[in-house]
Amino acid sequence: MIWKILEVLIFPGALFILAMSLFYEWVDRKLYARLQNRVGPHLAGPFGIFQPIADLIKLLSKEDIVPAAADKFLFTFTPIIAPTLILFGCMFLPIAGPSGIISINGDLIILIALMSLFTVIIYLAGEGSNNRLASIGATRAALQLVGYEIPLTLALLCGAISARSLSLRGIVEAQTSYGSWIIAGPQIIGFAIFIVTAQAEMERTPFDIPEAEQEIVAGWSVEYGGRRLALFRLSRDLELFLLSGLGATVFLGGPSGPLIQGLEPFLHTIYFIAKSVVVLVIFTIFRAIFARLRIDQVLSFSWRYLMPLAILLVIITGVVA
Amino acid sequence: MKAPGYIFAEALRNLIKKRATVLYPYREVEKIHLPDGFRGKIEFDRPKCIGCQMCFRVCPAKAIEIIEDERGKRPIFLIYRCIYCGQCAEVCPTKAITLGKVFENVALRKEELEVR
C-alpha cells in the first residue's frame, strides 16, 4: 500500500512527472534557441536547466488578479483542472515498466478523450475570462480541435490496431514480443500524422493560432496571470511530456529495450526518457521551421490532406494486420 | 520549388555553429568591440579649456552648463541629458572635449553622471 502511494506521488508518479515536464520544457526552449542561433536559457543552474522552475516560482509569487467581468467559477477552476487532467493522463504512461501506474484495458482511448477534454477546458477558460480577445482565442481552440482531433485519434488507433491492443501495456508488450517497433512499416505515416496533429494539440507553431501573440495578444490566456498562468503553463509542459511520451510509447516501443537483471525499472525509465526526448526534438524542430498558419488554412489542410491520409492508413493497417 | 520546411537544413546547421548572442551583461563583456570614433561618454580635459563657451551654445540638448572655478569659466556636462551628437567636440577650438568609449551610463545618483 505504502509503495503504491509512493509510486503515485513520487516515482514514477506526480513529482517525477512534474520534474520531467519542466526538464522537457528546458530541452524544448534550449533546442529552439540553438536552432535559431541563440543561447536560450542560461542563467538558472548549469546551462539554465532550472529556468522553467524559476519561471514557475516567479509566476506563482505574482499578484493574483481576477477581472471584474470574469466568471469567477470558471476563472478559478479551469487553471486547477487543466494540469490535473494532464497529470492524470501522464499516470497512464509506461515509464518505469511495461505498464503505467494506472493500466486498464483501453487506456489509449481514455488518453485521447482526456486530450480533447483539455481543449474543452481551454475553451471554458477563454470564455470564462469574458474578454473579446480571449473568446476569439477560445473559439479558435475549439475550431482547431475539429481539424486535428480525428487524424490524431486515427493515427494513434492505427498503432493500436497493428499491436492488436487498446491498452498501452498491450502496445508496449506487442512491440517487445515482435522485436520491432510499430514505426517500422506503414505506421511511419501514422507517426508523421501524430507529430503534426500533436503540435496542434499543444498549440505550438505552426498551429499556435488560439494563443497567437501577434494577432489576439495571448488568445484565451490573455486575462490569466500570476499563479493561474503558472498552472496553465505547467499544464502545457505536462502536455509536452504526455504527448512525447505517448508518441514514444505507441510508435517507438516505449520503455522496452535490452534489460539487465535487477535494474529493470531504472533501465525502463532511461529508455522511455531517451525515446520521448527524440520525439520532443522532432516536435521542437517542427516548431522552428514553419510560420503560423491561419485558422481556415489549418482546417482545410487537415481535412484535405491529413484526413484522407489517416483514412488511407487505417485501410493499409487493416490489410497488413 | 515549393518545399515545406526549407530552412530545416539551415536550422540544423545552426546547432553546430557558434551562437550569435553575446552574453553581454553577465559574461563576455570583453567581447563588445567598440570601433574608433565611437561616440560615448564625454571626456573633458580641463587644462585645455579656454572657457569660450562654444560647446554650451551649440549643444542641442542643453546638456552643458557653464560654471566658474578658480581658472575661470568652464563647462560641466550633464550626461543624463546628452544625446551623444558630438557637436561640442566638433566645435571646441582646443579639442578639450572628446567623446570616449564609455557607453554604460547608469548611476544611482544624478551627480555621478556629470563630467566635470
Add this chain to the structure above:
Amino acid sequence: MSFEIPIGPQHPIHVEPLMLKLKVEGELIVDVDIDVSYIHRGIEKALELRSYPQGLFLAERICGICNCAHSLCYCLNIEQLLGKEAPPRAKYLRVIVEELSRVHSHLLWLGHYFHTLGFETLFMYFWRDRERVMDMLELMTGNRVTTSYNVIGGVRRDITPEIDSKLRRMIEHLRERMKYYEAAIRSEPSLLGRLQGVGLLKPEDAIRLGTVGPHLRASGVKHDVRLDDPYSGHEEIPFNVITYDTCDCYGRVMVRIGEVFESLDMIAYALDHLPSGEYRLKMPPFFKAPVGESLSRVEAPRGELIHYSISDGGTNPFRYRVRTPTLANLASVAAMLKSRGDYEVYIADVPAILGGIDPCICCTARVIITDEGKKTRRITTLTELERYARERGVRM
C-alpha cells in the same frame, strides 16, 4: 454577430501606440477605424525654437530607424535654403550611409514581419545578419542607430581604406544571405499561404490613397524619389526600381528583399566611384538663412519623406513641417482591412497587412477634438487647425 476588437493602443505587434478598432464578424473583419493620435511629440514646434545646426539633431530623432533619411532630408532642405551644395565626395558618402541604413531598416522590417507571422526562426536569422550592417554603421558613423553622420554642408567623417574593405566583405556576406532568404521565402508554403493574396491593393487604389514607398512599388507602380527626383548623388549612381505586380503582402516582402540587393549594389558602386576631394563645407556654428521656403524629398526606407521649411531670415526656421511616409500609407491600411465581396480579411491577417506598410507611428499624429459635453469626437485636419489659429491670431 459582430463586435469590436481593439488592436492597440498597446499590442504586441505595435512598436508604438496606434489604435485599430476592428469590427469583426467571427474571424472576418468588416470595418476598421484607425486612430493615430497617441503620440504627439511637438517636434515641428520644437524645431522652430532651435537654430539650424541644432535642429538637425532633433530632426534626426523623428524616427530612430530611418534617422539617416530624416537627417539627410533636413540637410538637403537647409542647404537648399542657403543655396549651397555638398561636395561630390560628401554626396557619395551620404548615399553609402543612406543605403546602409535602408538595408538595416529593411532587414529589421523583414525580421519583424516574420515575427508577426509567427516565424520566429527567420526573425532571428534576419536580425542576426542585420548585426553586420549595424556594425558597419557603427564603424562609419560612430553609433549603431543614431548616426549623426549628415551635417549641413556635407558629412562628418571620411571613409578609411579599412572601412572600405570591411564594407565590401559585408556586402558579399549579405548578398549570399539574402539569396538564401529569397529562396526560402519563395518555397516555404506555410509562409506563402500567409502572404499571397493577403492585403490586396490595386495600383489605381494605391495611387488614389496616396501610398508611397515599397508599399506602392509592391502594387506595381514605378515610383521612387531616387529615380523621379534624384538627390544627393542618386543622379549618378545607377539602380533598378523593384516593382511587383502581385499587389499583396508577398509582393511587399519581395520588393524589400529586391531593394536590399539594389542597395548593396549601390554601396558597392559608390565605393568604386568615390570622388576625391573635400567631404564637408566649412560652415559656421551659427548662421542665418535667407528669407524663403524650401521643400526637400528623400526616399526613406518606408517611402517618400518630405521636409518643408519656411525661413524668415533668422537663425531658426519660422515653420518646419515633416510628412512621414507612414501617414501616407495608413489610409491604404484602412482600405485593405475591410472585407468586401470575395476579398476576405481575417483577424490573423491584421499583422500581415499593418506590418506590410512598415508602420512608424512617431510624428504621424493628428489632432482629435473630443467634446466631453456632447460626447463627440472629430478629427481635425491641419488646414482647419490653421484656420482656427489664424482666426484667433495664434502663430502655428
